[in-house]
Amino acid sequence: MTQAPEPAPPSSLSLAGKTALVTGARRGIGAAIAAGLAAAGAELILMARDAALEDTLEAIKQNGGGQARVITADFADPAAVEAAATEAVAAAAGRPIDILVNNAGTIRRAPAASTAAADWQHVIDVNLNSTWAVTRPVGAAMVQRGGGKIITIASLLSFQGGITVPAYTASKHAVAGLTKALANEWGPAGVQVNAIAPGYISTDNTTDLRADAERASAIRDRIPAGRWGRPEDLVGAAVFLASAASDYVNGHILAVDGGWLAR
């Protein structure tokens, strides 16, 4: 029988003995957060559209992690996501999920008047409905056990309107609201629910913005840090919100934006 790990002191950033489920971890911010949680000591479960996650699995190993478990589900299909998450909770009975990072997300750029209904639905399904579909069963198990950490990746567009991304903005405002609603409801059971709002980060999500030289430099010039963010810039916030160091932080949307919102 394996010995239960010592409880971490309240200020600890260690995730030793913890299991973290990260969605959308094949690339970008999710891949960086998965590797960062592994470096802090967590075991990983990766939930992704398909099982081709070699680069992330390798990065986890490079950061001292073990062999991560992989669960597949297409986030465009919230019912399938809920079934996969429910199964993951059942399968994790002996090794429960302590940390959930809701990272999978997508964006479709078009003026509101010409946004197709299918594009609206797709973004809302991936960013909002599937976040809910994972969080409900995983969070319910945390509530039953009396502890857990849920981190959702929000956006600057949880606060601002954005330019020609109406479904994305609506979805990210909604995940910020859901974060607060669940913090209220699950806080008494020892579950902290927070969000990270990344600024402008160089990933595939922002390829179109960065391809427009004028827009890319206008964005950079407005960021007090004077540069676009990198996926690794989100790791510190994720480890903090996943660890005992944030036990009294609940319902917070933590901007990691190089100062954008302060401007």
Ligand SMILES: NC(=O)c1ccc[n+]([C@@H]2O[C@H](COP(=O)([O-])OP(=O)(O)OC[C@H]3O[C@@H](n4cnc5c(N)ncnc54)[C@H](OP(=O)(O)O)[C@@H]3O)[C@@H](O)[C@H]2O)c1
């Ligand atoms: N980059 C930014 O500036 C920025 C700013 C604010 C918030 N965010 C948020 O940060 C999160 C990560 O984005 P990113 O910048 O790292 O973008 P990214 O490089 O495009 O990564 C998106 C991730 O989400 C997954 N995903 C997308 N659609 C999916 C689907 N239908 N089913 C399953 N997985 C799906 C992708 O999986 P595949 O690899 O299999 O496609 C990928 O792993 C998103 O929630 C995004 O909205 C990003």
